[in-house]
Amino acid sequence: MFLEQLTLRNYRNYEQGDWQFKNKVNVILGENAQGKTNVMESIYVLAMAKSHRTTNDKDLIRWDEDYAKIEGRVGKKNGSTFLQLILSKKGKKARLNYIEQAKLSSYVGHMNVVMFAPEDLNLVKGSPQIRRRFIDMEIGQVSPMYMHELAQYQKVLQQRNQYLKLLQSKKQTDETFLDVLTEQLVQLAAKITLKRYEFIELLQTWAKPIHAEISRGNEQLAIHYRPSIDVLDKQQLSRIVEAYNDKFTKIKTKEIERGTTLIGPHRDDLSFTINEKDVQTFGSQGQQRTAALSLKLAEIDLIFSEIGEYPILLLDDVLSELDDFRQTHLLDAIQGKVQTFVTTTSIDGIEHRVIQDADVYEVISGQMIKR
Ligand SMILES: Nc1ncnc2c1ncn2[C@@H]1O[C@H](COP(=O)(O)OP(=O)(O)OP(=O)(O)O)[C@@H](O)[C@H]1O
Structure with a gap:
């Protein structure tokens, strides 16, 4: 799939913008703080109905304005989809082919993006929250139901924490009443855990060969899902429910003492090993970068395998962070099949052959013009 057209109105430092894009590499060039990331973010928000860098939608509205609008047309194998998001102080409205969607979970998933930003280089070593967000965003794109379950889980979790207090x-x-809330939480937690198990398994099958190739066959990457329960039969929802029930029963007194929910998907983590050694502890910065790149490339393949279309790739300020060998690998993997947006402050850090075939846009203080 590819983004054919994008329109912004009152989005961050863009008062108005309207662009037609081709299904190729689009380089977005500009000095710092001109609005390069803002364009990338707007594409991400159009797809995901939320930003990758803020949880507060109000930040996305141009200062002193009441609303922001993002519109885009995505071309696919079987026709195109028109997406529209309006963000205001009252909330957000999402439309698909001009029809308003009552739930965001029915909106998300019609446009697929993979974002690779500098913070993703911290995916391996950064906080567990970064890894949970990564899992959630990726599963959410291929399974809208997952987003719905996650939102429900957060709601019950909040209620349960209040009651524990x-x-x-x-x-x-x-x-x-605590037992009632626990029962509700367990049902949702188990569904989320099952999907996370399945997703990590799938992601790993794609990421392993990619990582082996980028490391020239020297490194075996493995991804391990670390939920707060032990379960032998990971494919069985009923087993996961059982495991949660057992653990919640055991820790009930402790949870009341602490006044908070101590286990569940909100505490999950991922760990990575290279040649069976933990990357978080022993990995070099280069290995961590390779692992992060392998995961992103794996996501592209995974989305293709699930929905039959390549996602749109957003490389925000990250290409020049990768050495020549990793850049070459990335470019070979996407060349000719994945519409890609690349931001950079200087063309010098990017391989010549990319620039040669790309459309180049220049951003100066909230205006983006094709060169
Ligand atoms: N809600 C908003 N309303 C108006 N302007 C905003 C808003 N949010 C951010 N900005 C402005 O957007 C600019 C930052 O844009 P952006 O993050 O896209 O920078 P960039 O071009 O990617 O730069 P860098 O290379 O430093 O990452 C800043 O000038 C900031 O003041």
């Missing part, structure tokens, strides 16, 4: 402070002594 009441029990902790003894403002409430009745534990029956």
